Amino acid sequence: MAGPTPEEDLQMVQAVLARDEAMAAALVERIHPVVSRIVRAHRLRRVDEEDLSQMVYLRVFSKLEQYSGRAPLEHWVARVALTTCRNQLKHELRRPELRRADLTAEQDEVLDLLATTDEDLPAHAASASRELVDLLLGELSPEDRLIMSLLYLEGRSLEEVGQATGRSVGSIKLRAFRARRRLRKSLDRLLQERLP
Missing domain, CATH: 1.10.1740.10 (RNA polymerase sigma factor, region 2, helix turn helix motif)
Incomplete structure (x- = not known):
């Protein structure tokens, strides 16, 4: 038609x-x-x-x-x-860095829980924690975001990620390592920020 x-x-x-x-x-x-x-x-x-x-x-x-x-x-x-x-x-x-002020109240609560406990997050925080992960992944380059999503959110193997991205397993490992380090740095920065 x-x-x-x-x-x-x-x-x-x-x-x-x-x-x-x-x-x-x-x-x-x-x-x-x-x-x-x-x-x-x-x-x-x-x-x-x-x-x-x-x-x-x-x-x-x-x-x-x-x-x-x-x-x-x-x-x-x-x-x-x-x-x-x-x-x-x-x-x-122009303002690429994720700030705590950009978070919703629920996402902020997840950050507080991460800072104060080593236990699993409660079930009611699942949606906000996923949104927070998406925001943090948004700080990465599109290719690194894809690699991290495939590896950790979809649970794909290094070989599968390599096939999907056209990169070698060694390259995937290196990019994932660097991306994890950047994510950790972003998360630490958010945890240290305090809202007025």
Whole structure:
């Protein structure tokens, strides 16, 4: 089944610009898969996936009058989404270090538990601890993050990680060692930080 033609896309956009709320809702429903896919692929450390999606939708609607109809609407939305994600990443790179103030109350509680006990974390802290791990992994390069995720979150062997990344087992070991050291340093820094 073929998608809408550029002319139909342009009609939809013009209806949205004319404040047709039903058409605006239909537009959001239609572009949601594109926005979600791009946001997930370019997920950022300090911005929740839902918040970043909202930023993309806001940008799409604020720039909608620029849509010319020469390409499918989804292609135009994808460009806007990628640009929004890229801009947010540039913003993060200006302040790349994860800070305790960036954490939610639940993640902060997990940090306090890590600092005060050697026992396993309680079950209610599982979600926040996973989010904290994701934030810490976000401090690594994309390749190191992939290696650490495959090794420690998915439980893959060194050989499997080597096949997935095209690197030798020795290279995987070295990168994992260095990444663990960087993660430890980041975690220690967070543990030493105290909120005012």
